Amino acid sequence: MVTLGDVAKQANVSKMTVSRVINHPEQVTDELKQLVFTAMRQLDYRPNVAAKALANNRTQVIKFFILEDIDTVEPYYMNLLFGIASGLDKKQYALQLVTKNNFDLGGSDGYIITGARYEDYEWIDRLEKPVVIFGENRNGYDFVDTDNKQGTTLATEYAIAKNYQSIVFLGIDVKEPFEYSREAGYINTLQKHQKLPQIYRMGNHSHETEQFIRDHWRQFATNTAFIVASDRMALGVIRGLQAQNANIPTDFGIIGFDGVFLDQVTNPKLSTVRQPVQDMGQLAAEMLLRKIDQNGAPQGEKLIPPELMIRGTMRQ
Amino acid sequence: MVTLGDVAKQANVSKMTVSRVINHPEQVTDELKQLVFTAMRQLDYRPNVAAKALANNRTQVIKFFILEDIDTVEPYYMNLLFGIASGLDKKQYALQLVTKNNFDLGGSDGYIITGARYEDYEWIDRLEKPVVIFGENRNGYDFVDTDNKQGTTLATEYAIAKNYQSIVFLGIDVKEPFEYSREAGYINTLQKHQKLPQIYRMGNHSHETEQFIRDHWRQFATNTAFIVASDRMALGVIRGLQAQNANIPTDFGIIGFDGVFLDQVTNPKLSTVRQPVQDMGQLAAEMLLRKIDQNGAPQGEKLIPPELMIRGTMRQ
């Protein structure tokens, strides 16, 4: 194993100079820096994470809490996880996955938390290491999320532009900021066009929306577009409409939300508001590492613009 | 921070005794062990992973390689990941996710690799740390997988028992052991019942199987069951059959494979061969940690029996 010392010898400098080249390069002359760099390359030096962690009183581990029920949102999180992992990798941080089952707060340099609900903030407040929340919140925590409001705004504007007369929103029946924001984008856009909002809320399951369409089929005139708060629910809407032999997209349009996986497996292909989840995960990781670096200084909020993907379930 | 030394002082023993209580308890008298345990509890001692790693020349990190294209199998891996994570957590190992994008071999105590294809074994052979493969292979590597053959055997036997006359297998067009095993379970069972196997292979996508049903609709007499190599493909079969107004499950039956997520979002609910992916992940992690502990000693293969889930797409 090649150590700092080996590199130092090779470059004819002290260990500290090598250490500085890595951590505080501005304190070292360019000349020595070059010497050290070539020595590192020659020896293929890899810093020892454990030693670094020990000396810094760090763990080089970030805990990722998924507080939500995995089943309901599973495909989404895979991308998130990959994003986070690639953000952490760059600085040699490793990941520890935490769910309600293996709950353990200790032994990490910071936390990324997703699926946090109102009641969770009590214990989150007591955490002693830096925290970044994945998902909108209005309690002043640093966070990363899609710009939910913009997402439904884009979707609603599109539906109006394509002349769907009636535009209905199917939301998730939770009292959480992300849902409020999605509804707000829809409501504001309708108001702007002097149309009346029509919102129904239910659980985030395809069978619930399918049943809903079945039950309320009579209410929806031809030429209706459904703006739906998740792809999973949109899936059920498609099935419900197809069961009535409705003509998609000519008479009925559907736009989901997420764009992570389920939009790939419907027929016709689902139009959706695509979140760049992987990028968002990476951003969350970077935000947390920066926060750790800055001794917990606030990082603010980061809203990532989503992308409207128009496919088979909407008029083009 | 509470250290070994603090515990030692509290228990009136040396640091080494405390260390031994943790790592080699058999070398310590019960009397002292009790003293140390209560001291640890009183002080809420948490071992410092970094220090341990440094002293042992370890990293306490396991790398998990996903070589497969994530998009196609996404929901599956989430469970796997959680299983692995919970297996590692117990021994204070952290996880590092590696894909083709952030490929990096260094800095870990071992590897779990999934999605490995024939050509990958060249570099896998050169890895210097213990490896466990997730997924069947016939090159002598230690692995964990579902008992694929048993899975399709169960499915095929069930279809026969329920008197579907014609039983067709839709497989994935890859030359990999897991696929061979799934086909073998089907073929052997048909042979046993003196029926003729009928196998079609295509890409692991719902639209391919949907198109396939459309194109070959005429060939399939009423009273046919489809044994399908993935839930994703089974989804397309359902859609294809529904497009022909086929009667499921009375005239046509479908059994998928995986049981991880997609089986939840179809209508009727998909019958499937359910893999306990999360448990499998945990087993892989445990196998790897044991292997590390035993200096790389071979661990053999572990085939986990799957479970046949009969739901709406098959006669009950």
Add this chain to the structure above:
DNA sequence: TTGTAGGCGTTATCAC
């Protein structure tokens, strides 16, 4: 700007 000494928390080794 660069180098030296000491310590981070743990464990292996070798005495007793």
Add this chain to the structure above:
DNA sequence: GTGATAACGCCTACAA
């Protein structure tokens, strides 16, 4: 069966 000592590789604090 138990304890003292010296590592492990790196970084902070201080000295030059």
